[in-house]
Amino acid sequence: MKFLIFSDIEDSAKQVMSFLKGKGDFVLYTTEKGESLTKYGAQKIVLLTGKPEVKGISSLLSDEFSSGGYDLVMIASTVLGRDIASLFSGQKSIEVIPEIFEIKFNSGTVTTKRYGLGGKAVIEEESRSKVFTFLSGLSDDVPGDGSSPIETKNIPEGVVKILAIEQKKAKEVNLEKANIIIAVGRGLGKMEGIQQIEPLVKAVRGELAGSRPVCLDYHWLSEDRQVGYSGRTVKPKAYVALGISGQIQHIAGMRGSKVVVAVNKDKNAPIFQEADYGIVGDLYQIVPKIVSYL
Amino acid sequence: MPYDIVVLIKQIPDLELIKVNQETGEPITDGVPFKFENLSKNSVEAAVRIKEKNGGKITAVLFGNEKGTQVMKEAYAMGVDEGVLITGYSENNPVLTAKVLAQKIKQLHYDLVILGNQSADSMSGMVAGLVATELNLPLLSNAVSIEVADRIVKVSTATEKDVIKSEATMPAVISVTQETNEPRFPPVLQIIKAGKKNITTEQSTVKIENTSKIISKKAPKSERKRLIFEDVDKGAQEVAKVLKEAMK
Numbered sequence A: 001m002k003f004l005i006f007s008d009i010e011d012s013a014k015q016v017m018s019f020l021k022g023k024g025d026f027v028l029y030t031t032e033k034g035e036s037l038t039k040y041g042a043q044k045i046v047l048l049t050g051k052p053e054v055k056g057i058s059s060l061l062s063d064e065f066s067s068g069g070y071d072l073v074m075i076a077s078t079v080l081g082r083d084i085a086s087l088f089s090g091q092k093s094i095e096v097i098p099e100i101f102e103i104k105f106n107s108g109t110v111t112t113k114r115y116g117l118g119g120k121a122v123i124e125e126e127s128r129s130k131v132f133t134f135l136s137g138l139s140d141d142v143p144g145d146g147s148s149p150i151e152t153k154n155i156p157e158g159v160v161k162i163l164a165i166e167q168k169k170a171k172e173v174n175l176e177k178a179n180i181i182i183a184v185g186r187g188l189g190k191m192e193g194i195q196q197i198e199p200l201v202k203a204v205r206g207e208l209a210g211s212r213p214v215c216l217d218y219h220w221l222s223e224d225r226q227v228g229y230s231g232r233t234v235k236p237k238a239y240v241a242l243g244i245s246g247q248i249q250h251i252a253g254m255r256g257s258k259v260v261v262a263v264n265k266d267k268n269a270p271i272f273q274e275a276d277y278g279i280v281g282d283l284y285q286i287v288p289k290i291v292s293y294l
Numbered sequence B: 001m002p003y004d005i006v007v008l009i010k011q012i013p014d015l016e017l018i019k020v021n022q023e024t025g026e027p028i029t030d031g032v033p034f035k036f037e038n039l040s041k042n043s044v045e046a047a048v049r050i051k052e053k054n055g056g057k058i059t060a061v062l063f064g065n066e067k068g069t070q071v072m073k074e075a076y077a078m079g080v081d082e083g084v085l086i087t088g089y090s091e092n093n094p095v096l097t098a099k100v101l102a103q104k105i106k107q108l109h110y111d112l113v114i115l116g117n118q119s120a121d122s123m124s125g126m127v128a129g130l131v132a133t134e135l136n137l138p139l140l141s142n143a144v145s146i147e148v149a150d151r152i153v154k155v156s157t158a159t160e161k162d163v164i165k166s167e168a169t170m171p172a173v174i175s176v177t178q179e180t181n182e183p184r185f186p187p188v189l190q191i192i193k194a195g196k197k198n199i200t201t202e203q204s205t206v207k208i209e210n211t212s213k214i215i216s217k218k219a220p221k222s223e224r225k226r227l228i229f230e231d232v233d234k235g236a237q238e239v240a241k242v243l244k245e246a247m248k
């Protein structure tokens, strides 16, 4: 089997290549320059240069798919990835199985799992589809020692004109590697509240993370600290949720944690259904208490 | 310069009210009321803001079932002028949805098509690109801000790493995100007025062959201990123990 992979973020590219190792040949198409991508056993890495216009990229992938003898296409579920997949799907009239977090290759068909009903259901399906978008966390990141050759290709221009690209702040953290994660939600109330959480983070040598509103809407934490369906998927030894209600999109990103601790002032908060240990009360009172017992 | 806008909106089951059948492990959607999908509200809001500044007409198209009239009325109250409800939606299938919507859009006059980037229930993120392909229009996706002037539309798209500013000439398809705007709550009077407005209802006739079949659809398993402490001191002691264990 031969796979065409597209990912515009390094982590997902590494995860999917780690996952596909031994299952077939694969070529990675990416807009990321990282030298470290060459260590995962790709037949080659095609670095896409020029402006990241989604139609341009999907047309390029579409041509490569037709001429390169590929069987299946794996596209990282990112902002650009989902659009590229949908345009590819439209151009080629191939149905996409979107947002998968598990995949098995049978002879002629593929079995996948994804969330439905906003995460209230896991849909397991069998299909003859050839194109998939995959969530972050598909597999652990396991580098090998190979060194894939790098080739460059220019993204053709499309009808959408890209005027400017501003880089966001560089990534601060690799949550996937943290042993203990202390995550805060809207219940924190204010950005300054983080200072009162830090002693706990330090004491357990953990990493700070947050729900989507905290990272994306209020910017109390940087975006790479967002856990959840549209953020990072994490599996730490212990996950501590402080002032997080436990909406399904958040749970989707931390479900794999070994132990879950929740602190919430509302005893009916859904997070307590997803917790091993819960404390009902004000996080500002409880956090120093936990620290004092450590 | 006035712009005519088609907004694509969606009804979804109220996800908070979905219970699980303890015997089969399957979520129960029968009898769960429908609501106006979150990003569809952002889409209507985006359209109404453009209309307020420039004039033009907003037509909302909803592919769903008969219960969609309630959602359409809310859309009217937010500022939509005309609504088309296409019934016959059964399972989430982005290819089918895009074909149904595109077929209708082709019969309407429009400068812009606006829809959500990833709906709160199925979250596929596929419909915008598929609609753009069906209509052969440029796709400006995941907009966090939208500006229009002289038949040119500019958007900012926040990806995981960058903010990309791009533009296209109308007609174009725009997908919006939760961050695009804060949807308005229409005043009561407007909701009452909206209740009397006509909604065009049609039955979908598009059929496609399914390439996938569902093996199971179950609530995700949660096997947590659920030891909940209301005694804060005891809870803190227990949690400290757990954290010490995890640090090893």
Ligand SMILES: Cc1cc2nc3c(=O)[nH]c(=O)nc-3n(C[C@H](O)[C@H](O)[C@H](O)COP(=O)(O)OP(=O)(O)OC[C@H]3O[C@@H](n4cnc5c(N)ncnc54)[C@H](O)[C@@H]3O)c2cc1C
Residues within 6 Å of the ligand: A184, A185, A186, A187, A188, A210, A211, A212, A213, A214, A226, A227, A228, A229, A230, A231, A232, A242, A243, A244, A245, A246, A247, A248, A249, A250, A253, A263, A264, A265, A266, A269, A281, A282, A283, A284, B038, B118, B119, B120, B123
């Ligand atoms: C397509 C899509 C993708 C999404 N992706 C994500 C994602 O990746 N990650 C994510 O997190 N969300 C995501 N969301 C959003 C998600 O639906 C919720 O809106 C979000 O998780 C809620 O964040 P929260 O729990 O911090 O806030 P809230 O739901 O507002 O909860 C705050 C909680 O804090 C508690 N509280 C308040 N004060 C205190 C106090 N002093 N002490 C203790 N507890 C207190 C309250 O009781 C409440 O339970 C997504 C939504 C959509 C539609």
